Amino acid sequence: MDSSSVCHAEHVPSCHAEQKRSIHTGWRADVWTASSLFLAKISLRPRIEVALSTLACMRVPVAFLLVLALPICKSFYCYISETLSTACMPVVVFVAPLCNAAALASLEALAKQPDISLGVISHFPQEQLPLHIRLRLAAHWQTASALNTAELLYAAEKMHTYFGKIDVLLSTNEHVQEALALIREKFGIAGMRPDVAHNFRDKARMKQRFFEHQIPCARFQRLTSRQAAYDFVEQVGFPIILKPLCGAGSVSTFFVDSYAQLEPALAQLNPSEWNVALAEEFISGAEHSLETVMHHGRAVWQSVSRYLPNALDVMQNAWIQWRIIVPNAAEQVAYSDIRHAGQAALSCLGLETGISHLEWFRRPDARFAISEVGARPPGAQILTLHSRAFDCNLYEEWIRLMVYDQFSVPTQRYACGVAFLRAQGYGVIKHITGLDEVMRECSALITDVQPPKLHATPTGTYEGDGFIIVRHEETAKVEQALEYIINTVRVTLG
Numbered sequence: 001m002d003s004s005s006v007c008h009a010e011h012v013p014s015c016h017a018e019q020k021r022s023i024h025t026g027w028r029a030d031v032w033t034a035s036s037l038f039l040a041k042i043s044l045r046p047r048i049e050v051a052l053s054t055l056a057c058m059r060v061p062v063a064f065l066l067v068l069a070l071p072i073c074k075s076f077y078c079y080i081s082e083t084l085s086t087a088c089m090p091v092v093v094f095v096a097p098l099c100n101a102a103a104l105a106s107l108e109a110l111a112k113q114p115d116i117s118l119g120v121i122s123h124f125p126q127e128q129l130p131l132h133i134r135l136r137l138a139a140h141w142q143t144a145s146a147l148n149t150a151e152l153l154y155a156a157e158k159m160h161t162y163f164g165k166i167d168v169l170l171s172t173n174e175h176v177q178e179a180l181a182l183i184r185e186k187f188g189i190a191g192m193r194p195d196v197a198h199n200f201r202d203k204a205r206m207k208q209r210f211f212e213h214q215i216p217c218a219r220f221q222r223l224t225s226r227q228a229a230y231d232f233v234e235q236v237g238f239p240i241i242l243k244p245l246c247g248a249g250s251v252s253t254f255f256v257d258s259y260a261q262l263e264p265a266l267a268q269l270n271p272s273e274w275n276v277a278l279a280e281e282f283i284s285g286a287e288h289s290l291e292t293v294m295h296h297g298r299a300v301w302q303s304v305s306r307y308l309p310n311a312l313d314v315m316q317n318a319w320i321q322w323r324i325i326v327p328n329a330a331e332q333v334a335y336s337d338i339r340h341a342g343q344a345a346l347s348c349l350g351l352e353t354g355i356s357h358l359e360w361f362r363r364p365d366a367r368f369a370i371s372e373v374g375a376r377p378p379g380a381q382i383l384t385l386h387s388r389a390f391d392c393n394l395y396e397e398w399i400r401l402m403v404y405d406q407f408s409v410p411t412q413r414y415a416c417g418v419a420f421l422r423a424q425g426y427g428v429i430k431h432i433t434g435l436d437e438v439m440r441e442c443s444a445l446i447t448d449v450q451p452p453k454l455h456a457t458p459t460g461t462y463e464g465d466g467f468i469i470v471r472h473e474e475t476a477k478v479e480q481a482l483e484y485i486i487n488t489v490r491v492t493l494g
Helices: 027-041 044-057 062-087 101-111 149-163 174-187 194-201 203-212 226-236 259-269 311-316 329-349 382-389 394-404 435-441 475-488
Strands: 091-096 117-122 137-142 168-170 220-223 240-244 254-256 277-281 286-295 298-308 323-326 354-362 368-374 415-421 429-433 446-450 466-472 490-493
Touching: 091 101, 091 149, 101 117, 101 382, 101 394, 117 149, 137 149, 149 174, 168 174, 168 394, 174 194, 194 203, 194 329, 203 220, 203 277, 203 329, 203 368, 220 226, 226 240, 226 259, 226 277, 240 259, 254 259, 286 329, 286 382, 286 394, 298 329, 298 382, 323 382, 323 475, 329 354, 329 368, 354 394, 382 394, 382 415, 382 446, 382 466, 415 475, 435 475, 466 475
Parallel strands: 091 117, 091 168, 117 137
Antiparallel strands: 220 277, 240 254, 240 277, 286 298, 286 354, 298 323, 323 415, 354 368, 415 466, 429 490, 446 466
């Protein structure tokens, strides 16, 4: 199939590579395109003259002709009006390498916007999206790899050609932010530019800017060889953290506290001039995140969550059922130091308008140190937690911010928390115990539940195989409920 061909949204061919690389449009675009082609290819005047002559010979009254013509004229007027209004709508293109919770929540929010034309670029077929979202799509492009910059650029060019413009380009995925910045610059789309995106993706460059602006963070070293890691150990001592330079979500992150552990970690990362890695001093302390909404260089909303236990412990121990807690408004006051530093960190990296996810540690002596920050919404249900705590939908607020340059600052009403349910053992999920008991005992606190699925293969991720979200005005009540959940529910493989 030619890459410029148009296919109906409810039936997207997917068996051939060329078919996957075509723009798939929604039903309204199909109707409008067909109508435009029809009107362009025929001459209406001769047909109208013939029709009028025939009716005149039949001696049809003029009044009857007017009665026939009025509905046709009205329909044509409505069609033209809708087409013109659609042409003036903002064109929003959302990039979704994965069909995960954050992407779906963002697409749900976009689908609720009545006055946008929505395009999606994804690695997965659009049939994986819920029907009500598919019906809102004006166009969809399936790439061979949504993490490949060349593929994304090609897809964006096709979207730009199809729509005639792109006003907003978004993604919740950390790994595509630099590619999106390049596309924005090429097509003159408003938003983050490549230099700023690189500040957020290159963790060594990020920390260097923190040091230059006297923002507390861990000591670090860019690794272009294995010897550089040994030199860093000589400088700061064990333990240290090794990870990819442009990583996210604690993936391929290693805790190293001896030379015996150093070499295997380096063997997996294999640092070189072409595959740069990062070494950091290990920070002992309680891990938190700080979410911030920036509007024209000013922090207009911030909220803190804390991880129990720290993310690295969760990644290294697949059996841990862990928690994230958003303390209530009274306890949020205690985080004024990191709020101030968080805004300074975002400003020195260059974020003007958008949402960010900053991870940081509270040391035993009460000092803090920033770990890293991403210029995109957080994963692990964190934005959903803040939405429940502030009694709003922060995905919708983020979309309004990026599309319309508007953000309604919410007020916190609750403490909130999530417990992640993780399978133990080997095989597929065979047994789920304690869930009914939890649903009965905690029903007044539970806002969201995604139970593990029987006979499913475990995800193997830190988010596990299901989750339960609870909220209450008191943080202690939320902590107690989460503790009860993780000690009661068991997901067993077999």
